[in-house]
Amino acid sequence: MTTRERLNIPRQPMREQPPEERIKNFNEVPLGYDEKTAMLEAERCLQCKVPMCIKGCPVEVDIPAFIKLIREGKFIEAARKIKETNSLPAVCGRVCPQEDQCEKTCVLAKRGRSVAIGNLERFVADYEREHNAIEIPDLPPPTGMKVAVVGSGPAGITAAGELAKRGHKVTIFEALHEPGGVLIYGIPEFRLPKSILKVEIDYVRALGVEIITDAPIGKLYTIDELFEMGYDAVFLGVGAGTPNFLGISGENLNGVLTANEFLTRVNLMRAYRFPEYDTPIYVGNKVAVIGGGNVAMDAARTALRLGAEEVSIVYRRSRAEMPAREEEIRHGEEEGVKFKFLVNPIRFIGDENGWLKGMECIRMELGEPDESGRRRPIPIEGSEFVMDVDMAVIAIGTSAQPLIRMTTPDLEFNERGYIVVDPETGATSKEGVYAGGDIVTGAATVILAMGAGRRAAAAIHEYLMRKKAQQGK
Amino acid sequence: MPELFEILTKEEIAPKIYRMDIYAPAIAQKRRAGQFVILRVYERGERIPLTIVDSDPEQGSVLLVFQVMGKTTAMLSDMEVGERLADFVGPLGSPTHIENYGTAVCVAGGVGTAAAYPIARALKEAGNHLISIVGARTKDLLIMTQEMEAISDRLELTTDDGSYGFHGFVTDRLKKMIDEEKVHIDMVLAVGPAIMMKAVSDLTRPYGIKTIVSLNPIMVDGTGMCGMCRVRVGDEIKFACVDGPEFDGHLVDFDELMKRQRMFVEQERKAYEEYLKDKQGKCGEGKR
Numbered sequence: 001m002t003t004r005e006r007l008n009i010p011r012q013p014m015r016e017q018p019p020e021e022r023i024k025n026f027n028e029v030p031l032g033y034d035e036k037t038a039m040l041e042a043e044r045c046l047q048c049k050v051p052m053c054i055k056g057c058p059v060e061v062d063i064p065a066f067i068k069l070i071r072e073g074k075f076i077e078a079a080r081k082i083k084e085t086n087s088l089p090a091v092c093g094r095v096c097p098q099e100d101q102c103e104k105t106c107v108l109a110k111r112g113r114s115v116a117i118g119n120l121e122r123f124v125a126d127y128e129r130e131h132n133a134i135e136i137p138d139l140p141p142p143t144g145m146k147v148a149v150v151g152s153g154p155a156g157i158t159a160a161g162e163l164a165k166r167g168h169k170v171t172i173f174e175a176l177h178e179p180g181g182v183l184i185y186g187i188p189e190f191r192l193p194k195s196i197l198k199v200e201i202d203y204v205r206a207l208g209v210e211i212i213t214d215a216p217i218g219k220l221y222t223i224d225e226l227f228e229m230g231y232d233a234v235f236l237g238v239g240a241g242t243p244n245f246l247g248i249s250g251e252n253l254n255g256v257l258t259a260n261e262f263l264t265r266v267n268l269m270r271a272y273r274f275p276e277y278d279t280p281i282y283v284g285n286k287v288a289v290i291g292g293g294n295v296a297m298d299a300a301r302t303a304l305r306l307g308a309e310e311v312s313i314v315y316r317r318s319r320a321e322m323p324a325r326e327e328e329i330r331h332g333e334e335e336g337v338k339f340k341f342l343v344n345p346i347r348f349i350g351d352e353n354g355w356l357k358g359m360e361c362i363r364m365e366l367g368e369p370d371e372s373g374r375r376r377p378i379p380i381e382g383s384e385f386v387m388d389v390d391m392a393v394i395a396i397g398t399s400a401q402p403l404i405r406m407t408t409p410d411l412e413f414n415e416r417g418y419i420v421v422d423p424e425t426g427a428t429s430k431e432g433v434y435a436g437g438d439i440v441t442g443a444a445t446v447i448l449a450m451g452a453g454r455r456a457a458a459a460i461h462e463y464l465m466r467k468k469a470q471q472g473k
Numbered sequence: 474m475p476e477l478f479e480i481l482t483k484e485e486i487a488p489k490i491y492r493m494d495i496y497a498p499a500i501a502q503k504r505r506a507g508q509f510v511i512l513r514v515y516e517r518g519e520r521i522p523l524t525i526v527d528s529d530p531e532q533g534s535v536l537l538v539f540q541v542m543g544k545t546t547a548m549l550s551d552m553e554v555g556e557r558l559a560d561f562v563g564p565l566g567s568p569t570h571i572e573n574y575g576t577a578v579c580v581a582g583g584v585g586t587a588a589a590y591p592i593a594r595a596l597k598e599a600g601n602h603l604i605s606i607v608g609a610r611t612k613d614l615l616i617m618t619q620e621m622e623a624i625s626d627r628l629e630l631t632t633d634d635g636s637y638g639f640h641g642f643v644t645d646r647l648k649k650m651i652d653e654e655k656v657h658i659d660m661v662l663a664v665g666p667a668i669m670m671k672a673v674s675d676l677t678r679p680y681g682i683k684t685i686v687s688l689n690p691i692m693v694d695g696t697g698m699c700g701m702c703r704v705r706v707g708d709e710i711k712f713a714c715v716d717g718p719e720f721d722g723h724l725v726d727f728d729e730l731m732k733r734q735r736m737f738v739e740q741e742r743k744a745y746e747e748y749l750k751d752k753q754g755k756c757g758e759g760k761r
Contacts, residue, residue: 220500221499242697260699261700279519
């Protein structure tokens with residue numbers, strides 16, 4: 001096929017559940033490629049000599065190589081190619097913002113539409129799993145060194161997998177009762193089915209990683225105690241799980257809840273299946289979700305599926321500034337989520353029993369760009385109005401998890417509570433302790449956390465080999 | 474060797490109030506007064522917080538005392554020695570700040586007595602002169618009186634219906650102690666239903682007696698992530714699970730706390746009723 005012919009193939013869309021169907025269920029929205037579509041999409045890749053896509057991937061997946069294998073119909077080999085650097089391809093194929101990563105740097109992006117790298121990644125990961133072809137690579141002989149990984153989210157899982165592949169004995173300590181971190185408590189079933197996540201976590205387990213749940217580090221064991229227990233190094237991937245609040249009146253009314261609480265009840269605790277599952281959930285008829293990120297979109301779309309009559313995203317800037325992925329916004333729009341842009345809540349109004357019944361808001365306009373580069377929203381005086389709502393979900397971001405900070409006085413944190421590290425290696429101020437993911441950067445993406453986990457794993461490996469040589473093991 | 478989270482002992486110490494030792498050696502080793510665990514009874518269960526009453530590091534056991542209030546506690550009470558809980562996470566919450574205040578009065582109501590016990594004991598061990606006022610609705614529901622007696626310099630028992638000890642609320646007894654007996658009190662610890670902790674805090678406020686309460690809001694994760702357990706303390710919003718569960722009783726907004734505690738009251742009632750119906754269906758006369 002000539003380059004011209006390749007350029008003439010349109011980007012292949014994924015089939016999706018129709019909106020009117022999918023708002024009645026929690027099943028996945030995109031349905032994936034079939035073999036033929038995947039092979040056609042793979043033909044669009046120009047196999048660049050200097051592939052820019054790899055530079056856009058935080059875990060450096062050899063993208064042209066796996067796409068070439070798809071073109072040849074070698075789907076399982078393609079999945080294994082990805083897994084050389086990424087243990088969670090079915091997850092990444094679904095939740096990575098590829099448009100800001102590999103697909104942004106893809107050479108075709110300049111001339112129209114990039115290769116659908118994320119869709120292809122998802123296809124081969126699903127193919128391998130559905131064909132029961134997942135295989136554990138040959139592992140090197142054990143080094144005798146032990147690593148404790150704290151947190152089983154994207155950063156921790158990735159660091160653990162990479163260290164296990166280098167022959168180290170890895171134990172993950174997870175505070176919740178199921179592993180996965182934000183992938184299990186935050187991202188809804190309709191975006192990332194739990195069964196698919198479970199298979200990828202089982203893969204990391206099969207690499208020899210032990211996962212201990214119900215183990216809140218900082219409380220059950222301190223970091224120093226982990227060293228006393230015989231671990232030679234510690235990786236902290238504890239995330240930024242503390243929800244932020246608006247700081248306005250009425251925020252503690254019943255019916256006002258954080259996105260973390262709402263999503264944790266639904267995702268981790270399966271409250272959407274109450275009373276079959278015991279955790280209850282409250283869903284209002286008129287729901288306002290405050291915020292403009294992916295978490296806000298997840299909360300809004302979850303509320304719709306739980307039977308809310310009307311769900312609005314309330315965002316203080318305009319659509320163009322929304323941090324949510326375009327795909328998530330589109331899915332929300334298709335499903336009937338309403339968008340109230342340039343609106344900011346200033347007060348929650350309750351009834352005599354302490355339940356939310358309204359939300360006073362003010363309209364905003366955009367001023368000069370602020371430090372984030374986005375135009376600063378400014379309230380328009382006298383534009384106050386009351387929205388009739390009986391549930392509000394606060395999805396305006398999260399802050400650092402506090403348990404490690406409260407119990408590790410000799411670890412350096414910045415003024416916002418995030419761990420200070422060497423950005424190249426993830427090394428913290430404490431010897432043998434590394435960190436990565438949201439607990440270093442603040443809330444970011446799954447793939448950036450995975451990239452940090454991968455870089456830290458390489459640095460931890462070097463540290464362990466030095467330590468081993470010193471010990472004469 | 475028992476399995477992790479296995480029930481080692483079980484005893485009904487008052488109608489619908491149980492004590493259980495759970496095998497959890499790391500928590501038994503680590504826990505301090507004022508901390509709690511989050512547990513799940515089974516795979517589909519909810520996460521509920523329960524105060525750690527005591528622990529035996531040698532046996533590796535953690536002591537819980539709980540009252541059957543809904544489906545989860547009913548299921549827990551229906552489990553037997555040798556069975557194991559699905560999950561048992563801890564020790565959570567900040568340990569109590571303990572110091573020698575001088576004379577400390579521990580005011581405990583109902584099943585809250587069990588939660589008060591470890592803190593009261595720590596206060597006693599720190600050198601405080603410890604007076605305990607333990608109350609319940611009726612005589613049968615007075616629990617852990619022997620344990621409280623063993624650590625207290627003075628123990629007063631009250632019942633709302635007068636079936637035992639002082640006839641009245643714990644707050645009435647405390648007021649008598651302050652006003653009539655003129656006991657000099659340096660601090661009060663109050664643990665019990667929110668309404669009782671509020672009443673104690675309201676009573677001590679005009680006297681300027683430092684009052685610590687141990688709050689019991691609804692929680693999900695218990696590690697600072699969901700914000701369900703947030704309480705207003707003065708001008709601040711605090712998470713009971715990581716910043717507490719103990720706070721200055723004079724600053725806590727109890728009315729808001731009590732409203733928040735009722736958030737799922739309908740669903741909780743329905744789940745409990747369903748459970749009781751199922752149980753009846755399954756066990757028939759056997760259980761009676």
